[in-house]
Amino acid sequence: MEFLGSQPTVDLTYADVFLVPRRSAVTSRLDVQLRPEDGTPATLPLVAANMNSVTGPRLAAVLARRGGLAVLPQDLALADTEAAIRWVKAQPVAVDSPMVLPPEATAADALRLIPRAPGQTVVVADRGADASASDRVPVAALRGILSAERLASVPADARLGDLLHGAPALLELAELEDARLAFDRVVAATAAGDGASGSDGPTAADAVGVISGEMLVGTLSRRSALRRTIYAPALDRDGRLAVAVAVGINGDVAGKARALAAAGADVLVVDTAHGHQESMLRALRTIGGLDLGLPIVAGNIVTADGVHDLVDAGATILKVGVGPGAMCTTRMMTAVGRPQFSAVLETASAARDLGAHVWADGGVRYPRDVALALAAGAASVMIGSWFAGTAESPGELLTDADGRQYKESWGMASTKAVQGRFGGLDAYELARKELFAEGISSSKILLDPARPGVEDLLDMITSGVRSSFTYAGASSLAEFHARARVGLQSAAGYEEGKALPVSW
Numbered sequence: 282m283e284f285l286g287s288q289p290t291v292d293l294t295y296a297d298v299f300l301v302p303r304r305s306a307v308t309s310r311l312d313v314q315l316r317p318e319d320g321t322p323a324t325l326p327l328v329a330a331n332m333n334s335v336t337g338p339r340l341a342a343v344l345a346r347r348g349g350l351a352v353l354p355q356d357l358a359l360a361d362t363e364a365a366i367r368w369v370k371a372q373p374v375a376v377d378s379p380m381v382l383p384p385e386a387t388a389a390d391a392l393r394l395i396p397r398a399p400g401q402t403v404v405v406a407d408r409g410a411d412a413s414a415s416d417r418v419p420v421a422a423l424r425g426i427l428s429a430e431r432l433a434s435v436p437a438d439a440r441l442g443d444l445l446h447g448a449p450a451l452l453e454l455a456e457l458e459d460a461r462l463a464f465d466r467v468v469a470a471t472a473a474g475d476g477a478s479g480s481d482g483p484t485a486a487d488a489v490g491v492i493s494g495e496m497l498v499g500t501l502s503r504r505s506a507l508r509r510t511i512y513a514p515a516l517d518r519d520g521r522l523a524v525a526v527a528v529g530i531n532g533d534v535a536g537k538a539r540a541l542a543a544a545g546a547d548v549l550v551v552d553t554a555h556g557h558q559e560s561m562l563r564a565l566r567t568i569g570g571l572d573l574g575l576p577i578v579a580g581n582i583v584t585a586d587g588v589h590d591l592v593d594a595g596a597t598i599l600k601v602g603v604g605p606g607a608m609c610t611t612r613m614m615t616a617v618g619r620p621q622f623s624a625v626l627e628t629a630s631a632a633r634d635l636g637a638h639v640w641a642d643g644g645v646r647y648p649r650d651v652a653l654a655l656a657a658g659a660a661s662v663m664i665g666s667w668f669a670g671t672a673e674s675p676g677e678l679l680t681d682a683d684g685r686q687y688k689e690s691w692g693m694a695s696t697k698a699v700q701g702r703f704g705g706l707d708a709y710e711l712a713r714k715e716l717f718a719e720g721i722s723s724s725k726i727l728l729d730p731a732r733p734g735v736e737d738l739l740d741m742i743t744s745g746v747r748s749s750f751t752y753a754g755a756s757s758l759a760e761f762h763a764r765a766r767v768g769l770q771s772a773a774g775y776e777e778g779k780a781l782p783v784s785w
């Protein structure tokens with residue numbers, strides 16, 4: 282990356298800078314390769330943050346299916362984390378996980394799980410003898426598939442079983458191997474339902490059920506079929522969806538790291554607020570000594586010194602960012618941190634010299650911020666709050682007084698998170714921990730009605746970033762790092778770039 286003009290002497294954040302277009306030989310945005318090449322199985326440079334309000338197994342599976350990575354938070358009990366990893370690994374790669382409800386459930390029950398948006402569906406199936414294994418559906422138990430649009434058009438207390446008319450469209454998993462042909466098959470199979478899509482078409486949804494032998498494997502909507510032609514999944518050695526897991530720096534670090542690796546974690550993220558501290562270096566050396574053969578991410582840091590020490594202790598990827606996060610009060614509480622663009626620029630350059638990589642963590646609100654983090658040298662970009670406001674994040678889908686759908690989010694260093702994390706301690710120890718809150722405990726993150734799912738956000742972010750690459754004349758991340766030319770702008774310059782929803 283180079284600056285337009287002389288190298289600035291103050292630290293900068295994303296809003297301070299812009300990318301300058303340059304002569305390009307890349308003729309199509311679809312020719313751009315976004316793979317981070319950081320030693321992880323990711324094929325997209327996007328990571329979901331290890332926050333309880335952001336990453337759970339559902340979001341992790343959806344993100345990995347499109348090539349990103351999600352980091353399960355360190356606050357979960359080990360048994361719950363192991364169960365979450367097992368669940369992700371059991372999900373289908375080529376088709377969507379079915380969202381299964383019994384015929385007695387109501388439209389309101391379904392709309393608490395999925396947003397009212399195209400491509401979102403629920404599968405209606407009779408409960409088996411083992412009601413807990415509800416996402417393992419024998420074809421014989423399958424009653425139908427309902428779209429979110431259809432569910433939103435009926436009374437909230439309508440029973441799903443009463444809304445089904447005719448059998449759902451089904452395709453065999455083996456017929457869908459070729460992504461391009463699969464798209465045509467889904468369109469053909471769902472076309473029969475068009476025009477009757479509210480009521481009695483055979484599908485009443487723009488998705489098909491996908492079966493293998495006697496079992497339902499998942500569903501495939503037209504939109505998912507299209508995405509399969511554009512994205513490549515992030516997979517482990519056995520061809521299952523990949524997932525990362527966070528580990529703290531205190532307690533039995535070795536035991537936890539070993540257990541997570543044995544459970545199938547593909548990347549370990551050793552995470553604490555102040556990553557450049559002795560306890561972190563000790564934890565990294567301990568994990569390094571286990572020879573797990575996994576990429577080890579460590580942070581958070583914002584300096585080249587931090588890079589040297591953490592790489593020396595065994596990290597292969599550095600998590601960079603102190604204070605830019607939307608839930609984060611660290612800068613206002615402590616004055617500590619660093620404007621994120623400069624933090625990424627300095628650490629990425631230091632990491633490159635050591636053969637290591639950087640994940641830019643926090644403060645991303647627009648696709649442009651992702652492009653700028655990559656231009657500064659990041660291999661991947663970590664997103665928290667933005668992904669919290671999606672159907673797939675772990676929180677309950679709530680509706681406010683104006684009818685807008687939202688989810689609650691909170692910081693991992695907030696009083697709420699500290700109470701959850703240290704709830705097992707005695708009252709004195711918990712009270713001492715609560716003194717140091719550095720995050721907000723409750724925030725309302727609205728779902729974008731046009732992009733309510735995490736894949737909708739991926740579509741928007743990756744299309745913006747693909748376009749950034751071609752403006753810079755780059756067809757890969759390495760070329761983008763080399764060719765990006767960055768200028769400084771005033772607050773008025775930043776403001777000029779925004780669209781105007783109403784006239785002036």
Ligand SMILES: NC(=O)C1=CN([C@@H]2O[C@H](COP(=O)(O)OP(=O)(O)OC[C@H]3O[C@@H](n4cnc5c(N)ncnc54)[C@H](OP(=O)(O)O)[C@@H]3O)[C@@H](O)[C@H]2O)C=CC1
Pocket residue numbers: 331529530531552553554555558560581602603604605606609611643692693694714717719
């Ligand atoms: N990126 C960011 O800007 C920040 C991110 N976070 C996130 O919040 C989560 C919780 O992290 P964390 O608060 O570190 O809790 P952890 O449970 O990871 O523990 C942190 C450990 O480091 C010690 N410590 C020493 N100095 C500090 C310091 N200045 N800040 C925090 N701990 C310190 C603590 O001891 P003692 O409690 O006795 O001081 C404790 O032993 C993590 O996911 C982290 O990434 C939190 C803050 C900032």
Ligand SMILES: Nc1nc2c(ncn2[C@@H]2O[C@H](COP(=O)(O)O)[C@@H](O)[C@H]2O)c(=O)[nH]1
Pocket residue numbers: 330331332581602604605606607608609610611642643644645663664665666667691692693694695719720721
């Ligand atoms: N200082 C704090 N930082 C926090 C807290 N919870 C999370 N985080 C950091 O934010 C990023 C995500 O940033 P976002 O802008 O995308 O939301 C996350 O990965 C952490 O590094 C907190 O309570 N305090």
Ligand SMILES: [K+]
Pocket residue numbers: 604605606607608609610
């Ligand atoms: K902040």
